Amino acid sequence: MRRSKSGWGTVAAGLLGVTLALTACTTASPTAAPTESAETVKTADWTTIEFAGIGPIDKRIEVPDGAASLRVQFTCLGGNFTLTTSSAMENDRSGGCQGVRTYLLPVQDGSLMQLSILLPADAHYALTGEFSTDVFTPDPLITDACAQLSEFMSLYLNADQGYQRGEVSAEDWRVQIDEATDIVTQLQDTATGLIALQVPALVEGISSPVVVPGYFLEQRSPTELDAAGTIVSDVCSNNGSGLAITSSYGG
Missing domain, CATH: 2.60.120.260 (Galactose-binding domain-like)
Structure with missing residues (x-):
């Protein structure tokens, strides 16, 4: 194997519901432009x-x-x-x-x-x-949206991880969740294409009254937020701007 991925990234992938049937949806590859010397390159062999x-x-x-x-x-x-x-x-x-x-x-x-x-x-x-x-x-608009989504997901996943480890109080957990909500709410005005179609589900999911400290690390049935997270993750990956979920607690 060429290299290993972070364990936290694996946890995040599971939380995003990557095993849902919705992952059968595919997206068009980003624009491809021929190189200037393409006409002189012999490709037959x-x-x-x-x-x-x-x-x-x-x-x-x-x-x-x-x-x-x-x-x-x-x-x-x-x-x-x-x-x-x-x-x-x-x-x-x-x-x-x-x-x-x-x-x-x-x-x-x-x-x-x-x-x-x-x-x-x-x-x-x-x-x-x-x-x-x-x-x-890569599509620059998708790249920008994926950077914001990475920050959004890192915030709410870290809020739960920190709370679970006793390093984040219920009050601080709420501050981080509100910050994540603000980011994804603002994305409604700038996101395009397939990502724009999923943002409302992300906003509704993070704002739901069922979201309490520790919610995102619980074993539970997949939700609309998970499904939307799976789709935007695929779109970002296909664009070469995959989601980067960072861990603030526990290494």
Whole structure:
């Protein structure tokens, strides 16, 4: 395995309900622009990548000279997945194993790329990929919204974690929840596309009277907030601006 993720990130992923059926929803890849020298690059001999099997894999693949991205179609059954191609976390793609997903992943031409698929040991998967001269370009509006969503989710998850550890009082918990509510409420005026469609559910969920200290760390049935969190997480991941949930308590 190329690298490990933070345990807190795993907890956060579970709280966002990534195993819901709603993860079958897919989003269009961000805009891809051809490189200036695309017309001079010979692509006829570029290899097509094809993998299928069960459980996680790591493969080293030579990136052809002139390639700027890898266009991937991926599907899996059972659990959640993370698809990685480099040490940069913004290039990871992750979600629930349902539906067929299409990604345009940035690569460095002439390099040796490590392609890793992280998923349960009994999960079936299939992947095809073609190198391209198209350049991956994140949508700046989505990037900005994802930064605000990261702050929003970090606040309410940290409020609960701090309260559970005895480091945050009920009063301070409320201050942090109110701050998180303000952030996501303001996002209603600026978010676009698929994220904008989910913001009302996030606002309603964080404002619900059932949200009390410790609520987000409880074992409970998935809610509309969880479903909306799953969808925006997928959108941010597909844009190369995945949610970054930071932990303020407990390391």
